[in-house]
């Protein structure tokens with residue numbers, strides 16, 4: 192009977208049927224196995240997952256954002272145990288849910304090498320329309336302006352040459368740099384962020400791509416690579432440095448910001464973003480044979496009652 196119901200797509204009655212069967216005959220292995228298969232397939236159906244998560248989180252939105260919102264709410268209330276519980280539940284229901292795994296790692300003090308692309312893309316596709324309002328106006332985010340000041344002070348005016356904005360987002364750095372560039376290109380994972388950047392009319396070319404994919408395959412012939420508030424999602428930077436050093440056709444510079452940490456290395460914070468230390472960047476430069484020509488700390492953006500400490504770097508390749 193359970194099998195017939197499963198074939199008809201009547202999963203709930205089928206589950207009831209299998210449960211009843213194993214109650215009556217606790218060693219009925221076939222019924223257990225069928226029950227497992229149906230439960231698994233039920234939770235792999237997006238709508239089923241959605242309903243389950245809605246119940247689990249008591250939230251009326253899509254599952255991925257429900258998890259992230261719930262985790263953020265709980266975390267903002269410093270209820271990390273409850274956040275961990277929600278995320279573990281989500282990972283149990285759908286083990287492939289990369290977003291939840293990443294956020295769970297952040298709460299558990301683990302540092303995977305980078306944030307999952309699907310998580311970053313989804314986050315910024317959703318965030319794009321309100322990005323500038325919330326980051327620049329509400330959180331006083333200023334890294335593109337600060338970094339533009341640093342690199343233009345190093346050069347005679349209009350002499351930045353050809354520039355690639357890695358993780359260009361809505362184009363805040365592009366607006367600051369356009370007048371100093373002979374060519375300005377941008378790449379970003381998020382289509383919605385790219386569309387915002389396109390509307391600013393400052394980039395000669397915009398491409399939807401992951402940074403490492405692009406650096407590994409595209410022709411690289413740039414004077415400056417810019418990355419403001421992007422490495423907080425990239426984490427491990429060895430490949431970024433290595434690809435620029437080995438594949439860029441001319442000598443160039445990488446100007447970037449970090450969330451700064453005084454700990455060794457790089458670290459996945461409970462915010463789900465990475466911080467990087469000066470000693471980590473110094474170590475990379477030694478390994479890849481490049482040189483830090485600028486480092487200062489800055490107020491990156493508001494968080495809770497104060498400002499997050501950021502690092503502003505220029506590395507010469």
Ligand SMILES: C[S@@+](CC[C@H](N)C(=O)[O-])C[C@H]1O[C@@H](n2cnc3c(N)ncnc32)[C@H](O)[C@@H]1O
Pocket residue numbers: 311312315334335357358359360361362363364378379380381384400401402403418419420421424425
């Ligand atoms: C916080 S926003 C910063 C945007 C912009 N650089 C600025 O300063 O306003 C981070 C951006 O990096 C992009 N991003 C993060 N990881 C990326 C990756 N691996 N490849 C391409 N873009 C990425 C995101 O999609 C997002 O648009």
